[in-house]
Amino acid sequence: MIIGHEITHGFDNTGRQFDKDGNRIPWWTNETIEKFNEHNQCFIEQYSNFSIPEIDMNSNGNQTQDEDIADNGGLKAAFYAYQNWAKNNVNIDKKLPGLTKYSNEQMFFIHFGYTWCTRLSVSRIFNRLITDVHSLAHIRVIGSTSNFHEFDRVFSCKPGQRNSRVKKCVVW
Incomplete structure (x- = not known):
């Protein structure tokens, strides 16, 4: 996920x-910039509506x-890479004790969520919200998975149900 990110x-x-080559030379057309900005606005609105009850504020x-x-692009890239790997490794289907009810694809997303598992003090939450260019960890998980149709498929989510958005934000 991090490499894709x-x-x-x-x-x-x-x-x-x-x-x-790393030279500062803009290479997008004006049309590409406009389209990107349209899609980007969806993310700005979505992530600005995540409530952080510990400090009675919303994400920015x-x-x-x-x-x-x-984060959204990285999750997609990692999942599609996993699917490609799984297609070529069909005989590898080991299950972890206590987690046998989950499919391998479900375990992929469970691991993704676990990767961002953290506990922060209220002051640290506030500090991160004000200074960090990254969303808080739980928002990184909820935001990315709620925009990804493969998450819905894997967990049989219907749009608007639980973590599945009706309007998904997508750039790439």
Whole structure:
């Protein structure tokens, strides 16, 4: 997921300003920029509506937009890479004790959530919300999975139910 996240940065508001050799040369057309900004606005609105009850504030989608898009793109890239790997390794289907009721694809998403498992003090939550360009860990999980149709398929979610958004934010 993290590798996909970092690759996605090559195609965000910062990455679009550098060519393949790392020279600061914008390479997107005006039409591409307009389309990107339209899709980006969906992320800004979505992530700005995540409530953080510990401090009675909402997340700031403007502040976190590039990282949120990279999280979403990274999750997709990692999942599709996993599916490709699984297709070529069909005989590997070992289950962990106590988790046998979950499919391998479900375990992929469970592990994704576990990767961001953290506990922060109220002061640390406030500090991160004000200063960090990344969303809080639980928002990174909820935001990315709620925009990904494969998550819905794997867990049999219907749009608007639990963690499945009716309007999914997608850039790439």
